[in-house]
Amino acid sequence: MTDPTRGVLYPDRLPHFTRLPPGDEASDLVEWYWIPQWDLPDGVESRQTLLSYPAANLAVEPDGVTLWGVTTRPSERVLRGSGWAVGALLRPAALSVLTAAPADLADSHVVLDEPALHGAVAAAMPDVQAAVDAVESWLVARVGALTPEARLANAVAELLMNDPGVLRLDDAAERLRVSARTLQRLAHRTVGLPPAAMIRRRRLQEAAQRVRDDPGASLADIAADLGYADQAHLAHDFRTVLGFTASDYRGDR
Incomplete structure (x- = not known):
């Protein structure tokens, strides 16, 4: 779990x-x-x-x-x-x-x-x-009983939210052997968010947890470990989504 x-x-x-x-x-x-x-x-x-x-x-x-x-x-x-x-x-x-x-x-x-x-x-x-x-x-x-589409939808969500190796929609599509368009439609029908947004949410959750629980880790290292392009990309996600910087969050603990 x-x-x-x-x-x-x-x-x-x-x-x-x-x-x-x-x-x-x-x-x-x-x-x-x-x-x-x-x-x-x-x-x-x-x-x-x-x-x-x-x-x-x-x-x-x-x-x-x-x-x-x-x-x-x-x-x-x-x-x-x-x-x-x-x-x-x-x-x-x-x-x-x-x-x-x-x-x-x-x-x-x-x-x-x-x-x-x-x-x-x-x-x-x-x-x-x-x-x-x-x-x-x-x-x-x-x-009741699950349909094949419902099982595929579960597999998509599991992959997007728990596999750190999946950084792009195409990564997930290739892993599940379906088209990117199929994943997009399925996520819309069964989750309500596009796959790219689910991946971004997972990375930001993981980044926040690392910033909070590992005070010795540099923000640059956290960004690199989680597949961000650089520290500035991580900082942008923090500010845009959460409304404060990673440094402020760490200091507010």
Whole structure:
């Protein structure tokens, strides 16, 4: 399973947080489950900035069930009072069943009318494993058998987001033995982001993690290791996407 701090820019600020892998039946539907729980004193906030994994999320919270689309920019969540959420980071095979147009859901969300799912999860909390089991059972029943296209979409996302050797769309197309155009269309239909954007997101997540966790590494070395043209290219991505420099981020730790 991917490092649980990947995409979390300030992990030390997280509330109590559990991340669980999917069971065998849902391994083609879910990357992982995430369960934050918090109980903050009056007047205290927990503010977390995320450079999210390029995938949709199904979230069950005390007030309902929401399908969140892929994000194209950093997002921020401010926690107050007490609460919890049981979320599933969805693989393309699941998202393409839950919405007909993933690209239309980018940077947006839709509330799902699923009272049985909500009731089962709310009744299970704070037993996080039981709550996750309820989400998993619902997803497996809702999605059903996977089509060949759904399996290919999963393979595309897995390659683009986890293989550091894939730096260009053509790299992925050659590896999967399909055309670049096929990959572009498939990503649009099942993720909501173009493949090039997914690759950029992976590299920036990895760069942020290196900058944060390896203070002895030079920014030039990090840029070279992750396939950036040079340090200036890495600096441009930081400023453009995150709004601050890599040096500022390292100093803000």
